[in-house]
Amino acid sequence: MDQTYLEVLVARKRNMAAAAGKIIGGILAVFSLLLLPGSVFFAGTALLSGAAAWLCYLQEWVEFEYSYVCRELTVDKIMARSRRKKQADYQIDKVEIGAPEGSYCLDAYRNKNYAVKDYGSRTGTNTFVLYYEGQQKIILDADEGLVQALHAASPGRIFLK
Secondary structure: OOOOEEEEEEEOOOOHHHHHHHHHHHHHHHHHHHOHHHOHHHHHHHHHHHHHHHHHHHHHOEEEEEEEEOOEEEEEEEEOOOEEEEEEEEEHHHEEEEEEOOOHHHHHHOOOOOEEEEOOOOOOOOEEEEEEOOOEEEEEEOOHHHHHHHHHHOOOOEOOO
C-alpha cells in the first residue's frame, strides 16, 4: 500500500485587475455611503459596490494546494490567503496519462476536446498535464517530488519527460 504524503503550495501572480476593482469598488461604496441620506439609489449602489470590492479582494491573491495521499490527489484553492475551498479529488488510478507540458507523450491528446482545469501559477515553469478519465485536462505546477510520487504510483501512465 502506498503511504506517500506530499503537499505543494503554488501561488499565482497577483491579479492586478482584481486589485484595481477592489480599490474602485471600495471608493464607490464610501462615496455612496456619504450620500446615503439623499437617496435609496445610493444605498443600493453602496451595497453593490461593496460586494464587488469584496469579491475582487478574494480574487486578488489566489493559491493552490496539492495534497497527495495514498494514490489520491486533492486540489484546494486558497483565496485572499485565508479562505480555503476544495476544488477536486483525483484518483491516480483513473488518470489516462500525465507528462510535462510539451512532452511527446501527450501528442495523441493535443487535438481532443477536454474540459480544462487550470490549477497552475500560469508562469509556464514546471507545468505538468494530466488527462483524467477521458473528460478533463488538469494543469498543475508540480514540483519534482510530486511528479516522482505520481510516477511511483502509476509508472505506466505518468511520464517524467
